[in-house]
Amino acid sequence: SQEWSRCLKWEFDSRDGGPRIPVFDYPIWFVFCRGGRARIREVYQRGRGAIRLPTDIFDIHQVPKVFREDGIISGYRHPRSSALDCILSSFQMNNETINIWTHFLPTWYFLWRFFLLGSTVDFLSDSYAWPLLVYMLLICVYPFTSCCAHIFSTMSPESRHICYFFDYGALSLYSLGCAISYGFYVMPDCWVNSWIQQHFIPIAIGNSLLCTSMSCYSRFVELQFPQRSKALRTGAFVVPFLFDTVPLFYRVLLSCWGSCSLGEALSNHCYHLLFAFLTCFLFTAHLPERLAPGRFDYFGEIRAV
Structure with missing residues (x-):
């Protein structure tokens, strides 16, 4: 004007x-x-x-089945987007925008915490801090990998599968990082130097490999057998979590029975377990988007929690 x-x-x-x-x-x-x-x-x-932001946003009936999500009716990106379109779409409101940013921003928070720890903890020469180093590295890798997977998952059906393969692998690595830190820092005193502690991390590595394979395989049978695919993928996430937290569960039970006090650190772990179980339930049930399809296409869907 x-x-x-x-x-x-x-x-x-x-x-x-x-x-x-x-x-x-x-x-x-x-x-x-x-x-x-x-x-x-x-x-x-x-x-x-x-800057040519992509403008095409599609409804569920306009995209192939492999791109559809339960309870999400609208806000789908073009199923044949270019890499640049995928990047630019993260600055445009669609049904992946919140999911992308809720993974991207925590990555920088964890990196910041990592650098703060690096200024006070000698990760190179203090062997006791090595499990913490592994955990911090993996907790930074996981959300960034998941962010990239969701950004580039609409380039083609094949790229969508590959992106989610990386996403599942990163999640399994994060689970392995939890197992390593629990195996060194949370193991009950009565289990120290026992068979359980000696084989805890090797079994966790095997779990990560097996469950990554299960979750990747579940994508190949998703269209023909959706229930089987859902069961495989859920099991691939739940089994490592249950195994990795065995030492923590044992210590919580000891606290409930009065054998030891419930310290501040253990209380924080209990909150972590509570929210982990809640997230698992909501993810499996696809709540709240299943209760009101179309209402949570952009905000509030479980994938962004």
Whole structure:
């Protein structure tokens, strides 16, 4: 508009003669004072067109079955998106946007915590800290891998399977990291140097390999046998969790029976177990989106929890 042109002009980048960039002729507050909301909306639409954000959002009946999610009716991206479209779609509201960002942002939080620990813990020379090092590395790898898997999962049916293979593998690695940390730090005193402790981590490694294979195989039978696929995938997540937390369960039982006190660390572990079981139940039941299909297409679906 004419008023907008008084506030914003386009100039060539003086550093390298590159593309034109927007320059405000007046202070930014002046733009907002003179009907700024409409102008900001205009800038958004221009910028959206300039970077070519993907605009196609599809309903469930418009995408192949392999891309469909239970209880999610709308908000699907193009099933043949380019890599650039997939990246740009994370800045556009669709049924994967919240899921992507709830994995991407925690990655940076865990990295920040990792660097804070690195400033106080000698990970290189203190062997007692090595299990913690492994756990922190894997807890940073898992959400970032899952974020990438959800970003690029709509390039093709084949790429969707491959992306989720990496997602399942990263989840199994995170489970293995939990097993390693539990095996060194949570093992009850009566189990130290026992057969259980000596074979705990090797069995956890075998569980990770087996359950990753199960979850990947479940994708091949998903369309023909959806119930079998769901059972395999759920079992692939539940079995490692149950095995890895055996030492923790034992210590909680000892606390309930009065053999030892329930310290602050153990209380935090109990909250972790509670939320883990709740998440498993909601993920298996596809709640709340199954109760109201279409209501939680963008916000509140269990995949983003």
